[in-house]
Amino acid sequence: MMKEGINVSFLKKNMMVIALVIVVIFFSISTGGKILYAQNINNLISQNGYVFVLAAGMLLCILTGGNIDLAVGSVVCFTGAIGGVMMSRGYSAGISVAVMLLVGLAIGMFQGYWIAWISVPPFIATLAGMYAFRGLSNVVLNGYAVGINNETFLRIFGGGADCYIPDYLGSGSFNLTCMVVGMICTALFVLMTLLGWVKRNKRGIDQGNASLMWARTLIIAALILWISFELASYKGIPTVLLWIALVLLVYGYITSYTAIGRYFYAVGGNEKATRLSGINTKLVYFIAYANMGFLAGLAGILTVARASSSQPTYGQGYEMDAIAACFIGGASAYGGVGKITGVIIGATLMGIINQGMSIMGISANYQRAVKGIVLLAAVLVDVMFKKEKA
Numbered sequence: 001m002m003k004e005g006i007n008v009s010f011l012k013k014n015m016m017v018i019a020l021v022i023v024v025i026f027f028s029i030s031t032g033g034k035i036l037y038a039q040n041i042n043n044l045i046s047q048n049g050y051v052f053v054l055a056a057g058m059l060l061c062i063l064t065g066g067n068i069d070l071a072v073g074s075v076v077c078f079t080g081a082i083g084g085v086m087m088s089r090g091y092s093a094g095i096s097v098a099v100m101l102l103v104g105l106a107i108g109m110f111q112g113y114w115i116a117w118i119s120v121p122p123f124i125a126t127l128a129g130m131y132a133f134r135g136l137s138n139v140v141l142n143g144y145a146v147g148i149n150n151e152t153f154l155r156i157f158g159g160g161a162d163c164y165i166p167d168y169l170g171s172g173s174f175n176l177t178c179m180v181v182g183m184i185c186t187a188l189f190v191l192m193t194l195l196g197w198v199k200r201n202k203r204g205i206d207q208g209n210a211s212l213m214w215a216r217t218l219i220i221a222a223l224i225l226w227i228s229f230e231l232a233s234y235k236g237i238p239t240v241l242l243w244i245a246l247v248l249l250v251y252g253y254i255t256s257y258t259a260i261g262r263y264f265y266a267v268g269g270n271e272k273a274t275r276l277s278g279i280n281t282k283l284v285y286f287i288a289y290a291n292m293g294f295l296a297g298l299a300g301i302l303t304v305a306r307a308s309s310s311q312p313t314y315g316q317g318y319e320m321d322a323i324a325a326c327f328i329g330g331a332s333a334y335g336g337v338g339k340i341t342g343v344i345i346g347a348t349l350m351g352i353i354n355q356g357m358s359i360m361g362i363s364a365n366y367q368r369a370v371k372g373i374v375l376l377a378a379v380l381v382d383v384m385f386k387k388e389k390a
Helices: 003-013 015-032 039-048 049-063 072-088 093-116 123-143 151-157 176-202 211-233 239-257 259-269 271-276 281-307 318-328 340-357 364-389
Strands: none
Touching: 015 281, 015 340, 039 049, 039 211, 039 239, 039 340, 049 072, 049 239, 049 259, 049 281, 049 318, 049 340, 072 093, 072 123, 072 176, 072 281, 093 151, 093 281, 151 239, 151 281, 176 211, 239 259, 239 281, 239 340, 259 271, 259 281, 271 281, 318 340, 318 364, 340 364
């Protein structure tokens, strides 16, 4: 019975990882292996960069009690519009990027103020922002697209065909630098897992079946090496991957090892008890939405850099992709539960579903239907687990 309980617990914790593997196998068979081509893996990263960035910020909002930010897609468009217009008028990439990030942060602080201190429901406050900043984007762009020709900006933030980290260790068709970086990342992942296991073991924390945990670790390590090999076989590391990795590492550290990270979980777990313990819960809400605005500014930068232009239609549906990535990755609809590793799994799963169905020639309408079903299934699992605990 104990072994069965451990296995059930393991399945609960790794359900979305298992689902991701099943989806990859399904589309590998359905597309004749095309989804695993090096170029398609590269496209998966580049096309879904904004999802990883926005989902990292959305997770903090969700942790505070299942709250969401509906304005992020419009803020992405608005900040991208400002940056595009500035660069088209001769402003440098550095100044334009700084303004885009500051505008995103200011919008987040504006919305956070109404939510935290005026107690406007997050759904209403951000819904208003979604309409307002979409309209302001059209005002800034006068309803037209604006091309971006600043090579420095495009190269650094991932726009164009040559936005890859140079191969400093080799000169052939196989990018040796990419492969070495992948090997280093794999070694660090295994080392961090080992150190974490030792630390928890010393504290006497029950870690379940060690064999299953290490099997999972080895599978993930092998996956990192395989992705590194595939990228190295194409062009190497796309610059957008550096920004994704930076955001995920920073927010993974914040949510796991900092006091403010614990506050997000505490507020979502029991806001009243958290407030009575002396924590400024209003400030926690404010930080969550201010941070979301900042990351929306970064996502706006990545979006317009990839497209080499700013358009009034950019960012549509981005908020839904970010929200879905969080819930599919295991974040609770009730708040207080969720991890950055889950965000990675959720965003990757969404990207693979989109790309796999596109390769198969399935229309966008059916793609949306499938994503909706996957999202509903993920939330239903969370609800059922909550009922079991109750």
